[in-house]
Amino acid sequence: xxxxxxxxxxxxxxxxxxxxxxxxxxxxxxxxxxxxxxxxxxxxxxxxxxxxxxxxxxxxxxxxxxxxxxxxxxxxxxxxxxxxxxxxxxxxxxxxxxxxxxxxxxxxxxxxxxxxxxxxxxxxxxxxxxxxxxxxxxxxxxxxxxxxxxxxxxxxxxxxxxxxxxxxxxxxxxxxxxxxxxxxxxxxxxxxxxxxxxxxxxxxxxxxxxxxxxxxxxxxxxxxxxxxxxxxxxxxxxxxxxxxxxxxxxxxxxxxxxxxxxxxxxxxxxxxxxxxxxxxxxxxxxxxxxxxxxxxxxxxxxxxxxxxxxxxxxxxxxxxxxxxxxxxxxxxxxxxxxxxxxxxxxxxxxxxxxxxxxxxxxxxxxxxxxxxxxxxxxxxxxxxxxxxxxxxxxxxxxxxxxxxxxxxxxxxxxxxxxxxxxxxxxxxxxxxxxxxxxxxxxxxxxxxxxxxxxxxxxxxxxxxxxxxxxxxxxxxxxxxxxxxxxxxxxxxxxxxxxxxxxxxxxxxxxxxxxxxxxxxxxxxxxxxxxxxxxxxxxxxxxxxxxxxxxxxxxxxxxxxxxxxxxxxxxxxxxxxxxxxxxxxxxxxxxxxxxxxxxxxxxxxxxxxxxxxxxxxxxxxxxxxxxxxxxxxxxxxxxxxxxxxxxxxxxxxxxxxxxxxxxxxxxxxxxxxxxxxxxxxxxxxxxxxxxxxxxxxxxxxxxxxxxxxxxxxxxxxxxxxxxxxxxxxxxxxxxxxxxxxxxxxxxxxxxxxxxxxxxxxxxxxxxxxxxxxxxxxxxxxxx
Amino acid sequence: xxxxxxxxxxxxxxxxxxxxxxxxxxxxxxxxxxxxxxxxxxxxxxxxxxxxxxxxxxxxxxxxxxxxxxxxxxxxxxxxxxxxxxxxxxxxxxxxxxxxxxxxxxxxxxxx
Numbered sequence: 055x056x057x058x059x060x061x062x063x064x065x066x067x068x069x070x071x072x073x074x075x076x077x078x079x080x081x082x083x084x085x086x087x088x089x090x091x092x093x094x095x096x097x098x099x100x101x102x103x104x105x106x107x108x109x110x111x112x113x114x115x116x117x118x119x120x121x122x123x124x125x126x127x128x129x130x131x132x133x134x135x136x137x138x139x140x141x142x143x144x145x146x147x148x149x150x151x152x153x154x155x156x157x158x159x160x161x162x163x164x165x166x167x168x169x170x171x172x173x174x175x176x177x178x179x180x181x182x183x184x185x186x187x188x189x190x191x192x193x194x195x196x197x198x199x200x201x202x203x204x205x206x207x208x209x210x211x212x213x214x215x216x217x218x219x220x221x222x223x224x225x226x227x228x229x230x231x232x233x234x235x236x237x238x239x240x241x242x243x244x245x246x247x248x249x250x251x252x253x254x255x256x257x258x259x260x261x262x263x264x265x266x267x268x269x270x271x272x273x274x275x276x277x278x279x280x281x282x283x284x285x286x287x288x289x290x291x292x293x294x295x296x297x298x299x300x301x302x303x304x305x306x307x308x309x310x311x312x313x314x315x316x317x318x319x320x321x322x323x324x325x326x327x328x329x330x331x332x333x334x335x336x337x338x339x340x341x342x343x344x345x346x347x348x349x350x351x352x353x354x355x356x357x358x359x360x361x362x363x364x365x366x367x368x369x370x371x372x373x374x375x376x377x378x379x380x381x382x383x384x385x386x387x388x389x390x391x392x393x394x395x396x397x398x399x400x401x402x403x404x405x406x407x408x409x410x411x412x413x414x415x416x417x418x419x420x421x422x423x424x425x426x427x428x429x430x431x432x433x434x435x436x437x438x439x440x441x442x443x444x445x446x447x448x449x450x451x452x453x454x455x456x457x458x459x460x461x462x463x464x465x466x467x468x469x470x471x472x473x474x475x476x477x478x479x480x481x482x483x484x485x486x487x488x489x490x491x492x493x494x495x496x497x498x499x500x501x502x503x504x505x506x507x508x509x510x511x512x513x514x515x516x517x518x519x520x521x522x523x524x525x526x527x528x529x530x531x532x533x534x535x536x537x538x539x540x541x542x543x544x545x546x547x548x549x550x551x552x553x554x555x556x557x558x559x560x561x562x563x564x565x566x567x568x569x570x571x572x573x574x575x576x577x578x579x580x581x582x583x584x585x586x587x588x589x590x591x592x593x594x595x596x597x598x599x600x601x602x603x604x605x606x607x608x609x610x611x612x613x614x615x616x617x618x619x620x621x622x623x624x625x626x627x628x629x630x631x632x633x634x635x636x637x638x639x640x641x642x643x644x645x646x647x648x649x650x651x652x653x654x655x656x657x658x659x660x661x662x663x664x665x666x667x668x669x670x671x672x673x674x675x676x677x678x679x680x681x682x683x684x685x686x687x688x689x690x691x692x693x694x695x696x697x698x699x700x701x702x703x704x705x706x707x708x709x710x711x712x713x714x715x716x717x718x719x720x721x722x723x724x725x726x727x728x729x730x731x732x733x734x735x736x737x738x739x740x741x742x743x744x745x746x747x748x749x750x751x752x753x754x755x756x757x758x759x760x761x762x763x764x765x766x767x768x769x770x771x772x773x774x775x776x777x778x779x780x781x782x783x784x785x786x787x788x789x790x791x792x793x794x795x796x797x798x799x800x801x802x803x804x805x806x807x808x809x810x811x812x813x814x815x816x817x818x819x820x821x822x823x824x825x826x827x828x829x830x831x832x833x834x835x836x
Numbered sequence: 837x838x839x840x841x842x843x844x845x846x847x848x849x850x851x852x853x854x855x856x857x858x859x860x861x862x863x864x865x866x867x868x869x870x871x872x873x874x875x876x877x878x879x880x881x882x883x884x885x886x887x888x889x890x891x892x893x894x895x896x897x898x899x900x901x902x903x904x905x906x907x908x909x910x911x912x913x914x915x916x917x918x919x920x921x922x923x924x925x926x927x928x929x930x931x932x933x934x935x936x937x938x939x940x941x942x943x944x945x946x947x948x
Contacts, residue, residue: 108886122886137880137921144874144922151886152878159883170885 073284101128103182111176118296202250223328232298236328278327325458371398384422391429414527427495430482455506463742476587497539550600647705664775668722726769757802767830843925855916864899
């Protein structure tokens with residue numbers, strides 16, 4: 055039997071048809087085709103109907119959505135007919151959730167399975183027996199309502215479980231538009247729960263309120279939903295594959311298809327829509343869970359909590375007769391954070407009528423603000439509520455351009471605003487490390503505030519924070535401290551990972567920038583809070599150790615001590631002499647491995663450092679830190695490594711290869727090329743740092759520091775150090791940091807006479823040579 | 837030389853074996869496996885929940901054949917294994933770089 059072919063090319067290519075309109079039109083085209091096949095096969099059958107469920111039932115089909123179809127029958131169906139129906143669908147390449155059931159079987163399945171029960175709520179007849187499909191739809195809805203007590207807790211738990219499996223749509227770098235918090239599924243869950251509450255979905259939807267002066271009712275929620283749906287449709291069109299995750303490499307194309315200027319604009323729109331959906335969802339389930347737990351109080355459970363506020367139905371509310379003043383917002387915020395409760399909708403509306411805090415802020419205003427921040431993790435949902443209600447920006451107008459602002463790089467998990475709140479939460483844990491917790495908390499809140507504005511975010515931020523501090527009534531000294539925190543919030547992590555901590559110039563520089571021990575401690579705590587709030591890859595034991603060492607040494611200098619006290623460790627010197635002595639005794643390369651560290655003592659030769667780096671790369675090890683010391687033609691090299699494949703380093707192979715490289719020869723470059731081929735990344739990895747080579751002579755007294763930034767690749771350290779050796783430069787120490795797919799390498803070098811490299815021509819040549827060496831192995835073959 | 841891998845319905849093994857013998861393919865390896873394809877392991881009259889995926893028992897046949905035999909061997913397998921129903925399986929071809937007969941040391945085409 056030949057059927058009309060399914061042709062969707064025109065529809066898919068019509069770029070004016072987007073989002074919900076496309077989804078509907080797409081469903082219409084598919085349904086017409088499905089019905090034509092059904093009518094032909096089942097024309098003589100009475101007791102069968104073709105129904106669509108789930109998203110298909112909603113007439114909402116993205117270009118690669120599954121079809122959820124059910125061949126509904128009244129007890130028996132000729133299997134041949136079912137077969138004849140499905141095969142044209144499979145042959146057309148459609149992904150079909152296909153089922154053949156009687157109404158009875160369907161209802162039985164729905165009775166025990168949440169996914170089936172909810173998908174039936176959007177049941178829609180496409181063709182066939184009307185009575186059959188109508189009665190199933192009615193029965194499904196009836197059973198759902200009847201089983202509300204059973205289903206709603208399961209649904210609530212399912213929503214929560216879903217939220218823990220991916221990062222919120224609003225903050226994720228590559229959001230899952232459907233399943234994550236604030237995504238499409240959250241809206242479905244709200245609709246399903248309303249269907250169980252014996253309320254017509256339409257009316258109850260309108261009651262969903264986010265009091266901001268305007269309500270988020272049904273219309274707005276639908277609008278936010280459509281924003282996400284439109285992105286999903288264009289994502290499918292762009293990648294020509296099913297999927298819900300908006301990956302970085304697709305964001306530009308999806309943005310272009312939706313007429314957004316760039317990916318940042320698109321992601322900001324998505325973030326904003328998702329935040330509103332998440333907020334509405336949280337409000338909805340908060341009330342619903344209370345109802346399910348039997349607390350149907352609706353205004354009768356009222357507990358006074360002081361300062362004109364009550365706890366009503368688990369939310370903080372202003373008492374009816376309480377006066378409204380300029381500090382009410384902050385008082386309510388602090389109370390909500392302390393009680394770990396949500397804020398009542400009527401209160402949020404009333405707070406809009408409070409007047410602004412007069413400038414400069416009073417001590418009480420400042421203290422309340424800091425008290426709110428000090429609640430840490432509990433403050434985050436409160437501040438988000440105030441933000442969605444447009445109350446937060448009245449306290450801090452500079453927040454507004456940072457709302458939902460994406461940070462497109464591999465190591466930032468969150469949007470700018472959320473990152474700042476996370477930093478505050480982490481800083482709250484560290485308050486006992488500093489003399490002025492209030493300055494730490496404000497520093498954490500404001501350190502990236504310049505990102506919402508054009509220009510260098512540090513420079514812009516310094517200006518903004520100066521004004522904010524003055525506005526909040528801080529004295530000049532505190533204002534200077536806050537500005538310094540913004541100016542130097544990256545000082546410690548950058549210096550710790552890119553400079554030699556044993557070099558006096560490094561310590562002196564940090565001490566000079568910090569100015570006082572108090573400010574140094576603030577910077578230390580801010581560094582930790584900022585790094586943890588950035589993402590997993592931005593903080594770890596190694597980095598924490600380096601920063602801590604740096605802070606201790608700078609503190610010693612600020613306290614008046616000599617820098618040499620902390621930069622030359624006599625213990626290390628003793629160990630070094632012992633190793634040198636051992637080497638002299640045997641005159642053969644001495645290799646010592648311990649955990650993550652490799653120590654090599656052997657006769658000096660040109661390019662030794664790069665040779666070792668090459669061997670380590672061939673063995674699949676990444677170098678994070680290295681140092682070289684030497685005297686009388688003997689060098690002592692130390693390498694700290696990690697393996698991308700296992701926690702434990704198996705050193706036997708490394709030692710074997712290293713000895714071969716030192717005593718005879720190994721073809722490092724060829725082996726690295728093989729590795730590069732085997733481990734080639736299938737998708738072009740996104741890079742966020744500009745490739746750059748900097749030659750710095752002021753960073754150290756005795757060495758020239760060469761800082762190389764660029765995309766990571768196999769054997770990069772080997773190529774860079776080999777280039778440096780070819781330029782007749784000796785490497786004294788090296789630091790390697792990986793940031794996502796990029797690296798920052800810093801080398802302390804001297805020429806063969808032991809001098810810094812200062813001539814401009816030399817600097818140019820070094821820059822050129824290393825820029826070339828940055829290019830990955832596969833592209834150096836011309 | 838090419839490795840031909842075929843996933844077929846278990847009851848079709850004898851038919852495929854006979855067809856291969858007729859093609860003078862004298863050696864093959866057969867394994868019991870489980871799998872599913874586009875239909876998620878469901879039959880045409882599936883009654884269960886949509887999201888469930890089931891593994892179905894299949895037979896995997898592997899044989900190394902000379903390049904000039906590939907086309908007709910694949911054809912023979914496909915013809916013998918087809919039932920026109922979902923779950924019939926797939927055949928695919930991978931290049932073989934070298935092959936040695938252990939007992940005699942014969943290599944490549946001599947070892948097929």
